[in-house]
Amino acid sequence: MKKFLIPLFAVLVILLVVGFKASKDKQQKKIKITTAYLLFPVEENADEVKTTINYPDKKLPDIFWIRLAQSKVDYWVKLEVGKYKGKNLELIFDGPSAAKFGIKRIKPSDHFKVNYPEPYRPDFHFSPEYGWMNDPNGLTYLEGEYHLFYQYNPFGTKWGNMSWGHAVSTDLTSWTYLPVALWPDTLGAIFSGSVVIDKNNTAGFGRNAMIAIYTSSGKVQSQCLAYSTDKGRTFTKFEKNPIIPNPGITDFRDPKVSWYQPENKWIMALATKQTVTFYSSLDLKNWNRESEFGEGIGSHAGVWECPDLFPLTYEGKTKWVLLVSINPGGPNGGSATQYFVGDFDGEKFQADPLPYPLWIDYGRDNYAGVTFSNISENDGRRIFLGWMNNWDYANETPTKIFRSCNTIPRELQLINNGNHCILSSYPVKEVDLLRERTVDFPAQIVENENTLNELLKDNDGSFELRMILQPEKGNVFGFTLQNLKGEKLDFVFDLFTQSINIQRNKSGLIGFNDRFPLGMNAPLLPKKSYEIRLLIDKCSAELFINHGEIVMTSLFYPNEVMNTLKFFSKEGTLKVENIKVGDVK
Known part of the structure; x- marks a missing residue:
């Protein structure tokens, strides 16, 4: 027996040590709520801590993954708890022992202010108050308000804890943050x-109820419903979710729902691996599969996501446009959005014979864009909003308390580029009202290089450049934005290769990801002139050529404002007219 005593004793010691370590890593905290918020300290590069929150009025807890501070506090995030005043919340933390540093610093507060210095916080593009954001969701209009829901992590600046953030606007340019609309379950x-307004009460939740149809992503992906009768301020999840169970498909997500007037029914476009599947419903709760589109057409270099189907007028006829985002497989690497033009009969989509793939934006930083529903007939616009980032580097861009912003809202139209039908996108007219002052510059005749040294006095990095480029001779010409540190953005037009190229490899901070400095190209048809509109907002450049015939969106992170404009022309003459620089706020 003695020979077994030492090994048995060793085993007991090991079990005790392991058990003690596990108890150290799992910590509990009970808090009596006396304020509107609990504030959690976050350390950006710390390990995630599984945080379980037991509420007094819920049978099941909420579970989030938070990078609780372990040695320093980079920023704070909030949990809204005001409705539990006078009651106790139990918090359970499962993670590194070092998280004790952050757990001890969790504090109650009636105030939450985001006052961190953010040199790359945009002036006239939407960005989340704090935390991570990706796809715009549920874009809709109701009773004077544009609603923007979005993929949101309210507990950190990296992807995770996917919820629906919410903001509203009366003019598409200034936004008011609202509480998180939908939490994980x-x-x-x-x-x-997506979100639709149920004008005819087809779902039975009331006339003009706001209905959200979304993907729940757990062990499998399925489609679910929630409804609001207070203009989106609160949502109730449908008790019989999911409304479309998973049929055995890994990628089964991103429902975009719209009303199909000819047959008085709802249509859903759903991303299903590398196709789009269409469903129909009379009541938004019971859905029938209609057809599938995508095999053998367009780009299939990545997973299809975020479809959107809508009609537009082209040459006096109704055509249908199908947007499909793809990751990876974009024309310049990473994520991008392709589109198809054709006909839809309420069941099937048939694409016209065009030179697919066609891209709504040839820059690297416009993804998962969709359009607003319920825009009035008197308005009549099809308004698009995209996520201004790329999955190649989205989690690493050099901002602090927030990460990502949206593109400028854009009006979509079908036009002819001289060869075939294309989808153009151009800033909505509301953006024009943001222009505070405009500086006019004299026309330039460029035979080698011409430079305008000060575009705006007191330029803070948010401005608009408009001009007309007329290449009279030579194949290569363009312009450069630059600063006194030598950082620059190059826009190169090449008529020989019939392409336009944006280079940001010397634009400032580029080392956070080795794919960020890569250039981007778009096809360019030879023309007598090119009308340029370039929107610059701290860390973004949105280039629109010939009223949105070509669009390129690019992030960049300069160390100081680019306030110098240089024109160049190789082996020829470039004439530049109507040069206007506007201060945009």
Whole structure:
């Protein structure tokens, strides 16, 4: 027996040590709520801590993954708890022992202010108050308000804890943050989806109820419903979710729902691996599969996501446009959005014979864009909003308390580029009202290089450049934005290769990801002139050529404002007219 005593003793010691370590890593904290918020300290590069929150009025807890501070506090995030005043919340933390540093610093507060210095916070593009954002979701209009829901992590600046953030605007340019609209539940995280206004009460939740159809992503992806009768301020999840269970498909997500007037029914476009599947419904709760589109057409270099189907007028006829985002497989690497033009009969989409793939934006930083629903007939616009980032480097861009912003809202139209039908996009007219002052510059005749040294006095990095380029001789010409540190953005037009190229490899901070400095190209048809509109907003450049015939969106992170404009022309003459620089706020 003695020979077994030492090994048995050793085993007991090991079990005790392991058990003690596990108890150290799992910590509990009970808090009596006396304020509107609990504030959590976050350390950007710390390990995630599984945070379980038990509420007094919920049978099941909420579970989030938070990078609780372990040695320093980079920023704070909030949990809204005001409705539990006078009651106790139990918090359970499962993670590194070092998280004790952050757990001890969790504090109650009636105030939450984001006052961190953010040199790359945009002036006239939407960005989340704090935390991570990706796809725009549920874009809709109701009673004077544009609603923007979005993929949101309210507990950190990296992807995770997918919820629906919410903001509203009366003019598409200034936004008011609202509380998180949809939180994860037992079916999973809240992935992308859409919102419709049920004018005819087809679902039975009331006339003009706001209905959200979204993907729950847990063990599988399924489609779910939530409804609001207070203009989106609160949502109730449908008790019989999911409304479309998973049929055995890994990628089964991003429902975009719209009303199909000819047959008085709802249509859903749903991303299903590398195709789009269409469903129909009379009541938004019971859905029938209609057809599938995508095999053998367009780009299939990555997973299809975030479809959107809508009609536009082209040459006096109704055509249908199908947007499909793809990751990876964009024309310049990473994620991008392709589109198809054709006909839809309420069941099937048939694409016209065009030179697919066609891209709504040839820059690297416009993804998962969709359009607003319920825009009035008197307005009549099809308004698009995209996520201004790329999955190649989205989690690493050099901002602090927030990460990502949206593109400028854009009006979509079908036009002819001289060869065939294309989808153009151009800033909505509301953006024009943001222009505070405009400086006019004299026309330039460029035979080698010409430089305008000060575009705006007191330029803070948010401005608009408009001009007309007329290449009279030579194949290569363009312009450069630069600063006194030598950082620059190059826009190169090459008529020989019939392409336009944006280079940001010397634009400032580029070392956070080795794919960020890569250039980007778009096809360019030879023309007598090119009308340029370039929107610059701290860390973004949105280039629109010939009223949105070509669009390129690019992020860049300069160390100081680019306030110098240089024109160049190789082996020829470039004439530049109507040069206007506007201060945009």
